[in-house]
Amino acid sequence: MPQIEIKNVSYTYPIKEGYNIKALKNVSFSVEKGEFIALAGMNGSGKSTLAKLLNGLFLPTSGEVLIDRISTADEDKTFEIRKRAGMVFQNPDNQMVATIIEDDIAFGPENIGVPREEIVKRVQDALEAVGMSEYRTRTASKLSGGQKQRIAIAGVLAMKPEILILDESTSMLDPNGRKEIMDIARKLNESGITVINITHNMEEAAMANRVIVLRKGRIAMDASPKEVFASGLLEACGLTLPPITRLAKNLAEKGFVFDGAIISEEELAEEICRQLK
Numbered sequence: 379m380p381q382i383e384i385k386n387v388s389y390t391y392p393i394k395e396g397y398n399i400k401a402l403k404n405v406s407f408s409v410e411k412g413e414f415i416a417l418a419g420m421n422g423s424g425k426s427t428l429a430k431l432l433n434g435l436f437l438p439t440s441g442e443v444l445i446d447r448i449s450t451a452d453e454d455k456t457f458e459i460r461k462r463a464g465m466v467f468q469n470p471d472n473q474m475v476a477t478i479i480e481d482d483i484a485f486g487p488e489n490i491g492v493p494r495e496e497i498v499k500r501v502q503d504a505l506e507a508v509g510m511s512e513y514r515t516r517t518a519s520k521l522s523g524g525q526k527q528r529i530a531i532a533g534v535l536a537m538k539p540e541i542l543i544l545d546e547s548t549s550m551l552d553p554n555g556r557k558e559i560m561d562i563a564r565k566l567n568e569s570g571i572t573v574i575n576i577t578h579n580m581e582e583a584a585m586a587n588r589v590i591v592l593r594k595g596r597i598a599m600d601a602s603p604k605e606v607f608a609s610g611l612l613e614a615c616g617l618t619l620p621p622i623t624r625l626a627k628n629l630a631e632k633g634f635v636f637d638g639a640i641i642s643e644e645e646l647a648e649e650i651c652r653q654l655k
Contacts, residue, residue: 388402407600415587418617419617420616479529507532522555527548548560560585589606
């Protein structure tokens with residue numbers, strides 16, 4: 379049974395009387411528990427709108443969003459939806475509510491009435507999961523952007539979500555910060571948490587099990603990273619291949635033969651060594 383079901387979902391932004399923008403148009407797909415999905419697209423493709431539909435921040439103009447068979451339109455279940463599907467936004471400062479880090483992470487569990495002993499454990503576990511245990515008594519203002527984003531993830535983890543939604547969560551970070559956050563996302567996924575990464579970065583998309591590409595509010599592709607990168611359609615969707623895949627493509631034009639798209643440095647090195655023997 380799918381953990382997430384998107385059924386013929388459309389979403390329209392009312393701009394002014396008589397003028398609307400349709401951000402999503404009859405989008406349908408499902409996600410199984412434990413998947414790592416990259417939801418990719420250029421600015422204006424509808425990917426961030428879809429992210430906000432996944433945990434009930436937005437409600438579809440038409441269609442239905444189900445999380446564990448619970449409709450996000452059921453107002454009595456909104457709290458349950460947001461416990462199950464936690465979201466980390468682009469700017470971590472927007473998610474921080476307390477000065478001291480451990481207080482910030484404890485905020486969510488405290489507000490749902492988790493016992494104090496359990497809150498202490500959740501804060502400790504969440505900080506360990508993102509590699510920030512030594513910072514628990516420090517102030518967030520002294521942290522780097524990547525560290526703040528780790529704390530934002532820890533705050534979501536303390537709520538014990540089954541789904542982690544990263545809404546362009548690395549776009550404000552430098553390459554090292556992006557790698558740190560994606561490494562954490564991969565480890566959380568390996569522990570059983572479903573990860574939905576909203577991104578336009580195809581290096582991040584290569585880490586997913588499956589890539590869903592949006593173009594002008596519709597699904598343009600839904601396949602494995604290899605299949606998406608080999609399709610030749612990314613450029614039409616306003617996206618570019620990861621550097622390693624572009625390099626492999628250039629080498630193929632020089633005589634190397636690759637079976638499908640290359641999406642990692644290890645794959646490329648192995649193939650070059652094999653063909654040079």
